[in-house]
Amino acid sequence: MVMDHRIRHGWTPDGGAAASVPPSAVNWLRERIGTLTPSAAVPPGSAIAVPPSALGEAASGDLAGAVGAAHVLEDPRERLGRAGGLSYLDLLRRRSGKATVPDAVVLPADSGEVQRVLEVCVAHDIAVVPFGGGTSVVGGVAALRGPKHAVIALDLARLDRLVSIDPVSRIAVLGAGVRGPDAERLLGEHGFTLGHVPQSFERATIGGFAATRSAGQASSGYGRFEDMVTGVRLATPRGQWRLGVAPASAAGPDLRALAVGSEGTLGVLTEVALRVRPVPESRRYEGFFVDGWDRGTELVRTLAQSGLLADVTRLSDPGETEVSLALNGGLKTRLLRRYLSARHLSEPCMLILGWEGLSRHRKETLAVLRKSGAVRIGRSLGESWRHGRFAGPRQRDTLMDLGVCVETLETAARWSGLTRLREAIRAALTGALGTPVIMCHISHAYETGASLYFTVLAARDGADPVRQWQRAKHAASAAIAGADRPLGTISHHHAVGVDHAPYLEGEIGRVGVEVLRAAKAAVDPTGIMNPGKLLG
Numbered sequence: 095m096v097m098d099h100r101i102r103h104g105w106t107p108d109g110g111a112a113a114s115v116p117p118s119a120v121n122w123l124r125e126r127i128g129t130l131t132p133s134a135a136v137p138p139g140s141a142i143a144v145p146p147s148a149l150g151e152a153a154s155g156d157l158a159g160a161v162g163a164a165h166v167l168e169d170p171r172e173r174l175g176r177a178g179g180l181s182y183l184d185l186l187r188r189r190s191g192k193a194t195v196p197d198a199v200v201l202p203a204d205s206g207e208v209q210r211v212l213e214v215c216v217a218h219d220i221a222v223v224p225f226g227g228g229t230s231v232v233g234g235v236a237a238l239r240g241p242k243h244a245v246i247a248l249d250l251a252r253l254d255r256l257v258s259i260d261p262v263s264r265i266a267v268l269g270a271g272v273r274g275p276d277a278e279r280l281l282g283e284h285g286f287t288l289g290h291v292p293q294s295f296e297r298a299t300i301g302g303f304a305a306t307r308s309a310g311q312a313s314s315g316y317g318r319f320e321d322m323v324t325g326v327r328l329a330t331p332r333g334q335w336r337l338g339v340a341p342a343s344a345a346g347p348d349l350r351a352l353a354v355g356s357e358g359t360l361g362v363l364t365e366v367a368l369r370v371r372p373v374p375e376s377r378r379y380e381g382f383f384v385d386g387w388d389r390g391t392e393l394v395r396t397l398a399q400s401g402l403l404a405d406v407t408r409l410s411d412p413g414e415t416e417v418s419l420a421l422n423g424g425l426k427t428r429l430l431r432r433y434l435s436a437r438h439l440s441e442p443c444m445l446i447l448g449w450e451g452l453s454r455h456r457k458e459t460l461a462v463l464r465k466s467g468a469v470r471i472g473r474s475l476g477e478s479w480r481h482g483r484f485a486g487p488r489q490r491d492t493l494m495d496l497g498v499c500v501e502t503l504e505t506a507a508r509w510s511g512l513t514r515l516r517e518a519i520r521a522a523l524t525g526a527l528g529t530p531v532i533m534c535h536i537s538h539a540y541e542t543g544a545s546l547y548f549t550v551l552a553a554r555d556g557a558d559p560v561r562q563w564q565r566a567k568h569a570a571s572a573a574i575a576g577a578d579r580p581l582g583t584i585s586h587h588h589a590v591g592v593d594h595a596p597y598l599e600g601e602i603g604r605v606g607v608e609v610l611r612a613a614k615a616a617v618d619p620t621g622i623m624n625p626g627k628l629l630g
């Protein structure tokens with residue numbers, strides 16, 4: 095029963111049940127996207143067919159020799175619990191009993207055991223899928239075996255320690271399997287924080303963050319995850335590889351950057367050395383409204399180019415703002431709407447700014463906001479966003495039960511092309527889905543451009559829901575890839591996995607793909623590491 099939350103509704107093992115969606119919100123949604131056909135609840139584990147393990151006795155015995163028999167799991171429930179990640183398609187496949195299941199789950203305890211597992215897998219020619227929190231939304235942990243006869247999910251949950259801390263240099267080494275909240279707890283005992291808070295924070299792991307070049311909500315202050323990585327320890331089929339000895343280096347190309355973002359295709363990150371920061375003395379979140387997307391992006395660009403971004407800077411477009419207000423409902427929201435209309439905001443865009451003690455220019459930032467005509471609502475809105483920021487994933491299962499197709503996608507582009515890209519993606523999604531609700535926000539801004547994050551809600555096609563989303567996703571990806579050259583990146587932080595692999599060459603070129611293939615051939619000559627991901 096231990097993995098139950100992965101198979102069914104739970105977002106976390108301890109009480110992360112699906113959240114309800116208020117009836118007023120359901121009615122609003124029906125008006126916007128049309129008739130919904132509720133689907134059957136998730137089938138019990140026993141109703142999902144799990145084929146017998148193809149591991150074989152010899153391999154199973156050798157794996158048990160590497161990690162102990164108690165840590166090689168061939169039980170169907172355990173295997174089903176690591177059958178893919180958390181994209182809408184993953185959830186649909188699990189609901190319909192069509193998930194691809196690994197032949198075994200292997201749980202090593204440390205770097206040495208990970209290395210021994212890889213040696214066994216090379217010897218028996220078994221594919222290996224590194225498995226952190228399993229929150230990939232791009233097929234990164236799909237149990238694909240490629241040409242191999244069997245595949246294991248290499249679950250890193252037992253690499254859950256703070257390996258070492260150097261408070262003078264402010265560097266902590268964490269095991270790859272440490273989850274977001276545990277990282278903060280372990281570092282907090284020493285007065286430090288990582289400050290990496292993606293929406294998947296509660297489940298995702300240090301190894302997963304590094305392997306996918308994740309970006310957290312406070313990336314404007316703390317940086318993207320890759321900015322925090324000062325070194326890595328990687329177990330590869332060719333042996334151990336350690337990278338990162340000094341704060342900066344000119345010793346050839348940055349191979350650490352090759353390991354970070356390699357999505358388990360080169361080896362297994364077992365330990366990650368990370369820059370840490372003192373826990374902030376206070377945090378302050380505030381909410382504002384700006385009139386229209388163009389003014390909003392102009393404002394965020396000005397802040398980014400003047401060094402005045404708050405540590406969390408998040409601008410919602412009119413569509414996302416409208417949904418936030420509609421889902422909240424209630425007297426307070428009605429009063430807020432009236433206030434915004436009295437202030438002549440015809441297309442309100444919500445702006446959340448959070449100061450975590452890194453940006454020291456709050457007063458200057460507020461002065462720019464005042465000058466741009468932004469309406470300041472204050473701490474209640476900012477704090478309410480902060481408290482509710484992990485609620486989204488919990489509502490997904492409920493929305494799916496109601497018959498909603500619900501998924502997200504993301505990209506990034508230069509400021510000069512950002513609005514064009516947003517429009518191209520909106521048009522592509524509308525063309526594929528009819529009358530969807532499309533929400534978009536900027537949550538990561540840079541001097542030269544910003545990310546765009548879309549959430550899509552549509553009435554689910556009961557006949558072929560998988561195909562419905564594949565069509566929409568393909569249309570959006572084709573819009574990003576552009577007719578002659580990319581309008582943006584195929585992924586700003588979700589990574590490539592299986593879903594974006596067809597678009598990688600368009601972004602990094604044929605030579606770029608060959609360089610990656612050559613690197614893989616050097617460390618993984620028999621191709622056991624994460625088949626089908628990144629390079630397709």
Ligand SMILES: Cc1cc2nc3c(=O)[nH]c(=O)nc-3n(C[C@H](O)[C@H](O)[C@H](O)COP(=O)(O)OP(=O)(O)OC[C@H]3O[C@@H](n4cnc5c(N)ncnc54)[C@H](O)[C@@H]3O)c2cc1C
Nearest residue numbers: 226227228229230234292293294299301302308309358363
């Ligand atoms: C609701 C939701 C919200 C999300 N929000 C964000 C967000 O705000 N920001 C963001 O960046 N992402 C977000 N994601 C995407 C996802 O959480 C990230 O990609 C995260 O970094 C994955 O971490 P994980 O531990 O779950 O990795 P997994 O999903 O287990 O693995 C991801 C990939 O990394 C590989 N991998 C995992 N661990 C290792 C390792 N130790 N060594 C080598 N390879 C490894 C896997 O094989 C796979 O290819 C979200 C996902 C969900 C479902």
